[in-house]
Amino acid sequence: MSLCYSQLTLPDRRRLFHLRERKVPVSEIAHQLGRHRSTIYRELKRNTFQDHDFPEYSGYYSGIANDMSKERRRRLRKLRRHPHLRDLVIDRLKARWSPEQIAGRLLADGVSPVRICPETIYRFIYCKEDYPLGLYQHLPEHRARRRPRHARRRHGQRFSPELNILRRPDVVADRKQFGHWECDPIQFRKKFGKANVTSSSNGHDC
Structure with a gap:
């Protein structure tokens, strides 16, 4: 079994x-x-x-x-029973949000009383009734057909243990040298052929 x-x-x-x-x-x-x-x-x-x-x-x-x-x-599909949540998911998919980002942000912000997971959104995108919407085109890989479950393999460890952030020297915590500041570069949707890039850190610009 x-x-x-x-x-x-x-x-x-x-x-x-x-x-x-x-x-x-x-x-x-x-x-x-x-x-x-x-x-x-x-x-x-x-x-x-x-x-x-x-x-x-x-x-x-x-x-x-x-x-x-x-x-x-x-009948029991959440995105069919809650049209407002369905419209919200569609808008964010068209804004190039991934299903993981949508589910995580809805949970963090508490925008909707109904909790959904990324798998619910993927099934909504590829289900027979809503497939004509073409929402798969807004996913990062633009797959017209979803890969079989056995083909969805999780990535292994991306960084070696030597590069673990927990092993960084204590001097880095002082942020007295250039390059020790933490940055979070975010690339938004492209406009007019160019990408708007915003960098932020703990009160410092990188």
Whole structure:
């Protein structure tokens, strides 16, 4: 069984339907699908079709279950339930903010009572309903298709331990020599073909 959880797919639900038709126990179904039995119980509870007018037609059907799951996930998307937050995210994406910057700034400023993570924004950008907005064009890499999860590798250590800021000499803290001041160069959006660059430090200009 995989340690990384993933949603049941339509082929999984088709196998589940056929196994249920054969009266296979839930524990055996979970074993054949490579899932925990609680996943199967939850799937049957949430996505079983109920016909109150014709109870004999009620039951678990793979196609209907898949549609019910998609509709529920579409309704529960945060950026669909909160239009103001959705517009704010779109504006900042068009201003060349990354999803990580947007999520972090919203959390730090407390602008929205709803908390979102970068993954929520990425899914919003690449979801089927909002993909025509072309928001992927404002991302740093401008990818029209999102890379598979296994291809998103984290970068290793970028700096050697010898360059760790904790190992700098004590004399640097006095800032008596030129070059010991800390700078934070920020490059904003380009205007008229040139970049406006602002440098700031602890009361000093670099």
